[in-house]
Amino acid sequence: MITRSRVYKRRFMDDETKAKTSPPAPANTDRQLGELNPEQRRKVLRDRAMLLAREPAAEEVGERIELVEFLLGLEHYGIETSFVREVQPLHGLTPLPCVPPFVLGIMNLRGEILSVIDLRNFFQIGSQEVTELSKVIVLRHAAMEVGILADAVLGVRTLRPDNFESPPATLTGIGADYLKGVAGDHLALLDAGKLLADGRLVVREEV
16 A cells, blocks of 8 residues: 555655756746645646757758759749759850850860750750850759859858749740749759750760
């Protein structure tokens, strides 16, 4: 038979154990706890523990996609920074004969020969004159390296994966095959890995 004194003693030991394992509280809070009965004290300590357990979850930073945003005509595109080696002005472009129309030519990048691709032509969405704002975004993945023409580079953005939706079913054409998703502000995320794996972008020396 368990006496009432033993029950109170057990409750006191439980409260003492919780107090030892709980984070330290401000002095005024401790005084307030001392004024509560055991049941009220347990409830306060339990609520405090639940609150502290939620705080790390609130501070966690979820997965993010960092991308370079650029313009092709009036359309906004993004490409993940993990594939971007650098961004360069379009200078010293040398056209090549007998290459597909989407290959603008080659440029010398610090002693390396880099082929430059016009994605507008590759995606069959038209073409546009090269301007002073035109940039070359140098992409690299494994042994593949290529430059893609951008009408303007707008900067670097960071978005969550859930900011993107699947491309609409009404979107057709070659370009639709290289899209990973579309953000709510009409930013189209390119699949750089798939793009760089396309053998048509390789400019062969014998051509």
